Amino acid sequence: MIVVDSSVWVDFFRGVTTPQTERLDDLLGSQPLAVGDLILAEVLQGFSLERDFNQARRLFSALDVITLGGEEIAVVKGKRIFPSVVIQISPPGWVCSSNERTSPDLSFSLRR
Numbered sequence: 038m039i040v041v042d043s044s045v046w047v048d049f050f051r052g053v054t055t056p057q058t059e060r061l062d063d064l065l066g067s068q069p070l071a072v073g074d075l076i077l078a079e080v081l082q083g084f085s086l087e088r089d090f091n092q093a094r095r096l097f098s099a100l101d102v103i104t105l106g107g108e109e110i111a112v113v114k115g116k117r118i119f120p121s122v123v124i125q126i127s128p129p130g131w132v133c134s135s136n137e138r139t140s141p142d143l144s145f146s147l148r149r
C-alpha cells in the first residue's frame with residue numbers, strides 16, 4: 038500500500054504535472070493507495086468550490102484512510118462552509134433584511 042502525501046494531492050488537483058502526480062495518476066485504480074486522515078483534512082481545506090470538494094471527497098472515499106486523528110474529524114474539519122449568497126435590490130421604500138438560521142444559509146426578506 039502506498040500513502041500519498043498532501044503536496045502530491047495538491048499538485049494533482051491543481052493539474053500540475055510532476056513525476057509524483059504522473060505516478061499518482063498511473064496508480065489510481067490500479068494499486069491500493071492510502072491517505073492519512075490529517076492529510077485528507079489538509080487537502081480538502083484547499084478547495085474553494087463545493088463542487089471540487091465533493092469530487093475530491095468521492096475520489097478519497099475509494100482510498101484507505103489511515104487514522105492519525107480520525108477520518109470523521111478530518112472530513113468535518115476539511116469541509117468549508119459553502120453558503121449560498123443572495124443579493125437583492127430593494128424597490129424604493131422597501132428594506133432588505135437578513136435573518137440567520139441554524140444552517141449556514143442566510144434568509145433574506147423584504148419589508149416595508
